[in-house]
Amino acid sequence: MSMNKYDFLFLQQRRKVLGKLGALGIAALGLPTISEAGQTDTIQLPFENGERPLVSDLPQKGSVILQRNRPPLIETPFEVFDHGVLTPNDRFYVRWHLASIPTTIDPRTYRLSLHGNVEKPFSVSLNELVKGFPRFDIVAVNQCSGNSRGFFSPRVPGGQWANGAMGNARWTGVRLKDLLNHAGVREKSICVRFNGLDSGVIPQTPKFMKSLAVDHVLDGEVMLAYAMNGEPLPVMNGFPLRLVVPGWYATYWVKMVDDIEVLDRPDDNFWTATAYKVPDNHFANVHPGQTGVKQVPISKMLPRSFFTNVKDGDTVRVSTPTLVRGIAFGGVNALRAVQLSFDGGRTWRDAQLGTDYGRYSFRQWQTTVTFTQLGRQQVMVRATDSTGQVQPSTPNWNAAGFMRNVIESVNLNVA
Ligand SMILES: Nc1nc2c(c(=O)[nH]1)N[C@H]1C(S)=C(S)[C@@H](COP(=O)(O)O)O[C@H]1N2
Numbered sequence: 388m389s390m391n392k393y394d395f396l397f398l399q400q401r402r403k404v405l406g407k408l409g410a411l412g413i414a415a416l417g418l419p420t421i422s423e424a425g426q427t428d429t430i431q432l433p434f435e436n437g438e439r440p441l442v443s444d445l446p447q448k449g450s451v452i453l454q455r456n457r458p459p460l461i462e463t464p465f466e467v468f469d470h471g472v473l474t475p476n477d478r479f480y481v482r483w484h485l486a487s488i489p490t491t492i493d494p495r496t497y498r499l500s501l502h503g504n505v506e507k508p509f510s511v512s513l514n515e516l517v518k519g520f521p522r523f524d525i526v527a528v529n530q531c532s533g534n535s536r537g538f539f540s541p542r543v544p545g546g547q548w549a550n551g552a553m554g555n556a557r558w559t560g561v562r563l564k565d566l567l568n569h570a571g572v573r574e575k576s577i578c579v580r581f582n583g584l585d586s587g588v589i590p591q592t593p594k595f596m597k598s599l600a601v602d603h604v605l606d607g608e609v610m611l612a613y614a615m616n617g618e619p620l621p622v623m624n625g626f627p628l629r630l631v632v633p634g635w636y637a638t639y640w641v642k643m644v645d646d647i648e649v650l651d652r653p654d655d656n657f658w659t660a661t662a663y664k665v666p667d668n669h670f671a672n673v674h675p676g677q678t679g680v681k682q683v684p685i686s687k688m689l690p691r692s693f694f695t696n697v698k699d700g701d702t703v704r705v706s707t708p709t710l711v712r713g714i715a716f717g718g719v720n721a722l723r724a725v726q727l728s729f730d731g732g733r734t735w736r737d738a739q740l741g742t743d744y745g746r747y748s749f750r751q752w753q754t755t756v757t758f759t760q761l762g763r764q765q766v767m768v769r770a771t772d773s774t775g776q777v778q779p780s781t782p783n784w785n786a787a788g789f790m791r792n793v794i795e796s797v798n799l800n801v802a
């Protein structure tokens with residue numbers, strides 16, 4: 388038996404998770420209510436009614452923004468993105484649809500099964516999965532479809548996120564391609580459906596399941612991750628196994644996966660067939676109230692870029708070289724360039740790009756600028772991907788609040 392550096396993760400995890408969850412009592416993942424948490428710290432998200440509790444007593448989490456208790460909705464404070472391109476696990480955002488989430492998982496008895504339209508259905512323990520299949524690593528951005536929904540105008544229902552419903556991590560695990568080849572996908576297979584351990588409080592609630600086309604799942608990048616930034620996944624981020632779909636919105640990144648089924652028909656389950664639709668046009672954009680627009684399943688992420696060391700209203704010194712920096716990503720395509728404009732978008736100049744962690748990762752950008760005029764100075768940032776696709780200068784709008792990727796800007800006060 389070969390040693391694997393990830394073996395220890397599973398042996399230690401049970402105690403670790405139980406220890407921390409134990410402190411919160413039996414309800415554990417039913418997070419403490421705001422009053423129980425006794426928290427007075429708050430953070431103001433940059434839109435109306437944007438005040439939220441800042442909490443630091445959630446299982447396996449550091450200081451994060453509590454958007455909602457149950458099911459958990461937790462946002463990453465934006466300053467975290469200034470510290471590096473990999474988002475620490477304990478600050479990584481969290482989103483669940485259904486309220487019944489296991490609070491303890493025993494990695495020694497956990498099993499993953501793969502079945503459906505395959506030659507040899509199988510089921511494996513975590514140890515068998517780690518030892519039996521080649522290890523695969525990728526750095527990729529996980530972004531909620533509704534990231535930045537709080538900025539939609541007119542406002543739309545749903546979690547009122549600022550820009551922190553995203554994170555970037557190094558994911559380690561096994562490729563779906565290797566799992567599917569092991570089982571032998573039969574002819575006439577259409578899609579592969581992923582199911583996790585969470586469920587609704589009433590039995591009628593549809594299980595959260597997502598499907599992807601067979602060819603996509605076989606692309607050699609779609610994977611099941613058992614580690615995130617070299618550590619076991621936090622329970623709230625899907626311990627012990629989660630799907631990683633590089634370049635696609637996080638709704639597909641099913642957590643706590645224990646069941647994979649190959650289907651020889653389109654998937655008609657609610658979360659795949661009905662939910663998560665967007666207008667069938669480039670930026671998922673309609674006029675508020677517009678009807679009759681064809682809707683398609685959400686899929687590939689668009690390019691985005693953000694300031695991380697300055698924010699709206701900050702004061703900077705006149706005639707002094709000032710470092711401005713941030714992060715950007717290309718979405719489903721690689722990032723080609725990040726550019727800044729100081730004249731309202733008339734002209735753009737390239738920012739310098741930091742280390743490249745791969746096509747699906749955040750990438751740091753920076754530039755040094757000397758402001759010579761006193762008063763208000765607007766700075767805009769935009770990303771271009773490898774296909775030449777640029778962020779739009781006007782915000783998109785759709786009723787679900789999905790796929791925002793408008794050019795970001797800050798107004799600085801030069802003094
Ligand atoms: N099992 C399960 N997986 C899930 C979900 C869920 O409700 N249940 N939500 C999805 C959605 S919509 C998002 S945005 C991401 C959030 O991933 P995170 O909580 O690790 O940040 O998980 C995805 N995977």
Ligand SMILES: [Mo]
Pocket residue numbers: 482530531532533637638
């Ligand atoms: Mo999401």
